[in-house]
Amino acid sequence: MEALTDHLSALGHGLVTTVELTVVTTVGAMLLGIVVATLRIAPVPLLRAIGTVYVEVFQNLPLLALLVLFVFALPTIGITFPLFTSAVIVIAVYEGAYLAEAIRAGINTVGVGQAEAARAIGLTFGQSLRHVILPQGLRAVIQPIGNICIALLMNTSLAAAVGVVELTQAANNVNLVEAQPIAVFTGAGLAYMLLALIIGQVTGLLERRLAIVR
Amino acid sequence: MSILKMSFTRRRSLALTATAVAVALAAAGCGGDSDSSAPTLPGNPGLGGDGVVAQSVYDAAPVATDADIPAGSTMEAIRKRGYLTIGGSLDAPLLAQQNPVSGTIEGFDADMAKLLAKYIIGKPEVKTTTIGTQTREAMLQAKSVDAVFQTYTITPQRATQVAFAGPYLTSGLAVGVRKDDTSIKSVKDLAGKTVIVGANTPAVTALPSAAPGSKQIAFGTDPQALQALLQKRGDAYVQDFTLLASGAKANPGMKVVGEPFTTEAYGIGLNREDTQFKEFVNNWLKKIQADGTWAKVWEATLGSVVEGGAPTPPVIGSADGS
Numbered sequence: 001m002e003a004l005t006d007h008l009s010a011l012g013h014g015l016v017t018t019v020e021l022t023v024v025t026t027v028g029a030m031l032l033g034i035v036v037a038t039l040r041i042a043p044v045p046l047l048r049a050i051g052t053v054y055v056e057v058f059q060n061l062p063l064l065a066l067l068v069l070f071v072f073a074l075p076t077i078g079i080t081f082p083l084f085t086s087a088v089i090v091i092a093v094y095e096g097a098y099l100a101e102a103i104r105a106g107i108n109t110v111g112v113g114q115a116e117a118a119r120a121i122g123l124t125f126g127q128s129l130r131h132v133i134l135p136q137g138l139r140a141v142i143q144p145i146g147n148i149c150i151a152l153l154m155n156t157s158l159a160a161a162v163g164v165v166e167l168t169q170a171a172n173n174v175n176l177v178e179a180q181p182i183a184v185f186t187g188a189g190l191a192y193m194l195l196a197l198i199i200g201q202v203t204g205l206l207e208r209r210l211a212i213v214r
Numbered sequence: 215m216s217i218l219k220m221s222f223t224r225r226r227s228l229a230l231t232a233t234a235v236a237v238a239l240a241a242a243g244c245g246g247d248s249d250s251s252a253p254t255l256p257g258n259p260g261l262g263g264d265g266v267v268a269q270s271v272y273d274a275a276p277v278a279t280d281a282d283i284p285a286g287s288t289m290e291a292i293r294k295r296g297y298l299t300i301g302g303s304l305d306a307p308l309l310a311q312q313n314p315v316s317g318t319i320e321g322f323d324a325d326m327a328k329l330l331a332k333y334i335i336g337k338p339e340v341k342t343t344t345i346g347t348q349t350r351e352a353m354l355q356a357k358s359v360d361a362v363f364q365t366y367t368i369t370p371q372r373a374t375q376v377a378f379a380g381p382y383l384t385s386g387l388a389v390g391v392r393k394d395d396t397s398i399k400s401v402k403d404l405a406g407k408t409v410i411v412g413a414n415t416p417a418v419t420a421l422p423s424a425a426p427g428s429k430q431i432a433f434g435t436d437p438q439a440l441q442a443l444l445q446k447r448g449d450a451y452v453q454d455f456t457l458l459a460s461g462a463k464a465n466p467g468m469k470v471v472g473e474p475f476t477t478e479a480y481g482i483g484l485n486r487e488d489t490q491f492k493e494f495v496n497n498w499l500k501k502i503q504a505d506g507t508w509a510k511v512w513e514a515t516l517g518s519v520v521e522g523g524a525p526t527p528p529v530i531g532s533a534d535g536s
Contacts, residue, residue, distance in 0.1 A: 080447070177371065181348050
C-alpha cells in the first residue's frame, strides 16, 4: 500500500492527464464520428466513398502503430505537434471511425417514413439530418457510444508509449522506484475501473432520459 | 429515393479480423512498451556462426559438476528440463538484440544467459521471454522465469522483492546530444533543458537530482528516444552509457558528451526465496570472471563500441542490495 500512498501526487497528475485526454478526445471523436456517419449516408457517391475509406482505414489499423507513425514519421516531413496534442488527434481520429459506425447504426433505426416526411415538408438533406434523423438516431445508440467511450479511455494508456505521462506512465514511473508492480498496477487498474464505471453511469442516465421507446 | 435506403454491404469478416488484431496489439501495448508483452520466443536455435561471441568462448566455458547441483534444487530442475528460461529484451543493441536473419539473440545480457545455461545444463539452451521492465518483479515472484537478464539495476528497494546475483556488469548514465549541439558538454548543462529519457530506466529517477530544473519526456523504447532526440523533441537524451554509445555508432547525427555521472550496478534477477540458486549463480559469475570468459564476452559485445580493453569485472556482492 505504501508504494501507492507515497506517490499519490505523481499518480494524481497521471490520473488528471488521463481524464483530460479522455474528455478532449471523446469530444473530438464524437464530432468526427457524426461527420463521417453523415458522409456515409450522404446522397453524393463521392462523399459516401470518402466516409467508407475513412472508416475502413482507421478501423483496420492498430492504434499503437498510428500513434508511433504520427509522432515519429510526421517530423521527418517537417510537421511536429506537441506530444499531448498528437495523442489527442490520433486517438480522436481512430475512435471517430468506431463512433461513426455506431452512429450510422443509430441512423438506420430511424424509420424511412421519418426521412420521407422530412423531405415532403421541404427540408433539405442537411436540415432533415439535423432536425429529424440525427436527434433520433443518436438517441437510439447511447449505450454503444458509451461502450466506445470506455474503450477510448482504455486506449489513452497507449499514449504512454509516445511520451505522454498519463496514468499508465505514472504507474510505470512509481513502479520503477518501488519495484512493486502488483500493488502499483492494481491501484492504477482500480482508477481506470472507477473512470469506466463513471462513464457507464453517465451513459445509463442518458439512456434512461433520452432513449426513444418504440 | 430515401437517404435511408442505401445499401451497406461490407466485407465484414476482413474488418473483424483486422479489428481483432488491432485490439490484440492495443492490449499488448498497454504497458506503454511495444515489446512488453510480446509472445514467448522459441528457444535459441543453438549458436550459429554469425553469433557475436565466438563459438570457442562457449566451448571453453565451464560446466557445473554434479556436486554443485544438489537434488531438489532449482539447478537440478533446469538441468532436467533441458533449457534455462529467462526474462529479457530483443531490442537492446549490444545487450540483447534479436538477429532478424538467424533469430538468435545477441549481446552481453543474452550471452551471459547462454553461458549460465551452459554451466547448468552443459549446452547453451535458453528460452527468452521478452518482458517489460514493469513486470520483472512479478515474473520472478511467480517463478515464470528462472532469471532476469535485462540491465536490471540493483537497488535496495528492488532487493526487498527479488534476489540479485552479481553485479555482473557496471555502467552509468551519460548524456547524448545532437552532433551539431555545442551548448551541452555534461549533465551540468542540462538545467532548464528538455531531456529525453527511456521510460522505466534509472534516468527517470536520477535526472531530477543530477540536473535540477530539467524537463523530462519519456519514450517506451531506446530507438524511439533516439529518434525523438534527432527530431528535436528534446535537447539531450540521458541513458546508460553503453546504450548511448551503440546509438551513436548507428546514428551519425548524435554524440555522447561527458563521462557517466552515475554508477549503475546490474544484477541477475532471481526469485528472492531461492538463496541456494543465488549462491550458485554468484559462484558461476566468480568462475567466469576468473577464467577470462567474462572479459571475452564483454569485448565481443559492449567492447566493440567502447574504447580501451575490457574493464575489471565488478566484485560480486559489492552493490547495495546484491
